[in-house]
Amino acid sequence: xxxxxxxxxxxxxxxxxxxxxxxxxxxxxxxxxxxxxxxxxxxxxxxxxxxxxxxxxxxxxxxxxxxxxxxxxxxxxxxxxxxxxxxxxxxxxxxxxxxxxxxxxxxxxxxxxxxxxxxxxxxxxxxx
Numbered sequence: 001x002x003x004x005x006x007x008x009x010x011x012x013x014x015x016x017x018x019x020x021x022x023x024x025x026x027x028x029x030x031x032x033x034x035x036x037x038x039x040x041x042x043x044x045x046x047x048x049x050x051x052x053x054x055x056x057x058x059x060x061x062x063x064x065x066x067x068x069x070x071x072x073x074x075x076x077x078x079x080x081x082x083x084x085x086x087x088x089x090x091x092x093x094x095x096x097x098x099x100x101x102x103x104x105x106x107x108x109x110x111x112x113x114x115x116x117x118x119x120x121x122x123x124x125x126x127x128x
Contacts, residue, residue, distance in 0.1 A: 001072045009072075009080060012064030017087040019057030021095060026050035028096070079118045082111050 001009075026048045027033075033041045045051050068077050086108050092098040 001076060005068055005071045008064050009068045009077060010083075012061045012068060013081060013084050013087070015057045015061035015064060016081075017084050017091065019054045019061060020084075020088055021091055022050045022054035022057060024092075024096060026054065076118060076121070080115060082115055085111055 026045070029050065030041055030044055030048065065077075065081075089100065089104060089108050093100040
């Protein structure tokens with residue numbers, strides 16, 4: 001994978017992560033959603049700007065991912081999407097004050113170790 005393709009992949013991952021944060025922020029504003037309030041919450045979702053921002057960011061991320069897939073092997077690219085895990089786990093702690101137990105950090109570290117293996121598995125991972 002070339003450097004420019006890898007940068008597009010990182011941008012796509014960043015859009016996905018920011019989209020998740022935006023949707024989580026919207027979900028926090030909306031409050032719990034259940035069967036009893038589903039219709040009301042669906043209407044509220046449609047008018048919640050963070051929902052729209054999150055969906056747009058997801059769309060941009062998907063577009064970037066398609067660009068990357070057109071220039072690199074899916075067997076390399078798809079596992080690299082797990083880079084988002086560390087961003088989401090750390091962002092959940094920093095932005096939303098979610099708990100971050102040590103075992104979760106160990107799990108993320110193992111996933112990232114796998115990412116390193118994938119990155120180093122093939123000197124020439126470009127192709128279609």
